[in-house]
Amino acid sequence: MQHFFVTPDQVEKPYIYIEGSDVNHMKNVLRMRAGEKLEISDGDNRKYVCQVCDYVEGRAQLEILEERELDTELPSQIWLFQGLPKSDKMELVVQKAVELGAYAVVPVAAKRSVVKLDGPKAEKKVKRWNEIAKSAAKQAGRGIIPEVKSVCSFDAALKAAGSLDVILFPYELAEGMDYTRKVIEEIQPGQSVGIFIGPEGGFEREEEEKALEAGARVITLGRRILRTETAPLMVLSILGYHLEP
Structure with a gap:
């Protein structure tokens, strides 16, 4: 149908x-x-x-x-703050993030983002990403169409995440899966969650420090280095498993 x-x-x-x-x-x-x-x-x-x-x-x-x-929505609003990746990887991230239950996606121009988007070019990309979000929401039977927000700076993204209950900051230099498990297990249904994912090359140390100052929980996703388009899907899958009623 x-x-x-x-x-x-x-x-x-x-x-x-x-x-x-x-x-x-x-x-x-x-x-x-x-x-x-x-x-x-x-x-x-x-x-x-x-x-x-x-x-x-x-x-x-x-x-x-x-x-x-409808009862297809997760009990928590999950915001994905995705460092702008190269090529068309953002299209894949948006599609799968919507399928996995993300509430909104925010493209972030991090320091190591190779792609530079502004003006009409950025507007065109965001329009395209929202079309993909709509299509993915239909396919997944979502009750809402998650919005892909306008491209913003890392500092603006941190400010936007300031009203969320939990900020997760997966970082390749972080250690200790026990801490990651503890952080995830403490997240309760109804709490809003922000996930920060770096672009190719990851976040710079300065960005990690700013995230810590903003109250983010710096976690590891394991011993393997994940691609920028793989990491958000892993975190969303873990949160979906943890929060799904």
């Missing part, structure tokens, strides 16, 4: 109205006709089973057949 997202204001019970590019996708690509069923998520953890009624004035009118609350 096809799955689309809407905003709560598009739900006018007993109908839901699809707008924008999704209308063209439904009508001309999927060729959905009156009577065909589809699933709708309203971005507020509610899912609807609907059927197509008609296409009127550039909108698709859907009749609600069934409504239920």
